[in-house]
Amino acid sequence: MTQPPPTYLAPPDTVHEAFDDAAAAVARLELLYENAIGFLVKQFNAVMEGQRPITRIRAFYPEIRLTTTSFAKADSRLSFGHVAQPGTYVATVTRPDLFRNYLTQQIGLLLQNHGAPVRIGLSTTPIPIHFAVANRPGILVPQEGALDFPLRDVFDVPDLSTTNDDIVNGLLVEYPDGSRPLAPFTAQRVDYSLARLAHYTATEPPHFQNHVLFTNYQFYVDEFEAVARRALADPASGYSTFVVPGNQQITTADGVLQHLTKMPQMPAYHLKRPDGQGITLVNIGVGPSNAKTATDHIAVLRPHAWLMVGHCAGLRNSQSLGDFCLAHAYLREDHVLDDDLPVWVPIPALAEIQIALEDAVEEVTQLEGYELKRIMRTGTVATIDNRNWELRDQSGPVQRLSQSRAIALDMESATIAANGFRFRVPYGTLLCVSDKPLHGELKLPGMASDFYRSQVARHLMIGIRAMESIRDMPLERIHSRKLRSFEETAFL
Secondary structure: OOOOOOOEEOOOOOOOEEEOOHHHHHHHHHHHHHHHHHHHHHHHHHHHOOOOOOOEEOOEEEEEEEEEOOOOOOOOOOOOOOOOOOEEEEEEOOOOOOOHHHHHHHHHHHHHHHOOOEEEEEEEEEOOHHHHOOOOOOOOOOOOOOOOOOHHHOOOOOOOOOOOOOOOOOOOOOOOOOOEEOOOOOHHHHHHHHHHHHHHHOOOHHHOOOEEEEEOOHHHHHHHHHHHHHHHOOHHHOOOEEEEOOOEEEOOOOOOOOOOOOOOOOOEEEEEOOOOOOEEEEEOOOOHHHHHHHHHHHHHHOOOEEEEOOEEEEOOOOOOOOOEEEEEEEEEEOOOOOOOOOOOOOOOOOHHHHHHHHHHHHHHHOOOHHHHHHOEEEEEEEEEOOOOHHHOOOOOHHHHHHHOOEEEEEOOHHHHHHHHHHHOOOEEEEEEEEEEHHHOEOOOHHHHHHHHHHHHHHHHHHHHHHHHHHHOOOHHHHOOHHHOOOOOOOOO
C-alpha cells in the first residue's frame, strides 16, 4: 500500500544507517543536523522576504538508535556506557558539533560494551524554528503578531509540553513505541537550555568548560580575572583563552576587555583550555531560584563537576570569620526543587569531590591533619529561601538548624548539590564564613570589605585547585555509581 504524501515540505527522508565506528556515527549526525538547519534557515529567510508558503515547513532532529537482544553484563565498575536489558534505545540529538567529544565517547562505549552497531537517521521530532536560527547572526524570529499570518501555522515552535525533565526525574522510562531513552535529555530540552544559557550568562554555550564553579559574590569574579591573566602569562598552565560576558576574549595576560555596562542576570566567565577541560565561573547571585535556573541549563552540557564556592553564615560560636565549611550533608529548606526531588531524598557527599576539596585547602593554606581543623569544619550546610531568616521567631529555624547539626547556612548550596544529584553531575560545596548572625557578628559594610579583601583570593584558588585535581581523575572515577538510579540512561 502506497503511503500518502506528507502534508509538509521537508528535506528528503533518509534511511537509518548502521555504524560500528563512533567518529563516523557522529559525522553522520552532524551532516543530518546541518542539512536540516540549512533547509529551515533557507525557507525561513524566503518567508521573511514575503514568499508566503503554501504548505507547512518542517525538518527533524537526527537520532541515535541502539538495539540489543542480550542481557550481557558490562563492566560493573562503570556507571554509564551500557544499557541494563535488551530493547531499543533512542536519543534525539542537537548541535552535534558542540557535543562532538561527548557523543564520540558515549557512542564508543556502547559499541564496546554491547558489540552491536548504532543506527543514525532522522527522528520524528521536529526542530522548532527558534532553535534552528538561534546561532545564525542577523536572523531573528519575529514576535507573535508581527507577521500577517501565525508563525506556528508554517513552522514548528517550541513545545513545552514535551520539553521537560521527565527522563532525569525518572518519570519516563519508555516511549509510546516501546523504545527507551538513551540520553538524559531530548534534543528540544537541550536546545531550550542552550538558548537560556546565552540569555542568562551573556556567553555562548561553546565557551563553557567541563568544570564549573558557582559563586554568589562579585568579588570572586574580580579575582578570577586576575587568576586568568596570570594563567595566560604562563605557557605551562595549559590555559589558552579567557572569555567574559559579551563573548569578549583575550589570549594574553595584557589583553584588553570591555566589560558590559549592563550585566546579565548570571554572568559567566571562562578560563579555557583547548580540550574544554578548563574552568567556568558563574556568578549566580543570591537565592535558590537563581541556583536552580543556572544548574537546570548548564546540566545539558554534561559538565564533569560543579562546585559552590561562596559565602555563608557560620552557625557555631567556635567558628571565626574566614573559616571554611566543607559540606558533607545538606539541610534543604530552599523549596525550589521540592516538585522534582522530594526533600526525603538524601543528597550524599561524593568521596572524590570531598577529598579534592580538602586536599586543595591543605595545599593553599599550608595546614594539614589536625591543624586543618583550626580553619575548616566539615558538617551539614543548610540552605534556606528566606535571606532574613534571623528576623523570624528564633524557636523555629534555630531549633531545626541545631537538630540537623548544621554548621553553616546559605541560600544556594543545597540547591546546587540537589540538582547535581538529580542531573547526575558530581557536586560539592566549600563555603567561607562571612558573618555569624546567631552570635552578634553581622555582615556590615566595613567588616565585609576587609573580610573580602583578605579571603576571596585564597578561597577561589582552593576551588580552582580542587577542579584541577578533579580534571586529572579518570572520568569513570569521578562519575560515581551512587548518582545512578534503577532505570538509567546509557549516556552520562
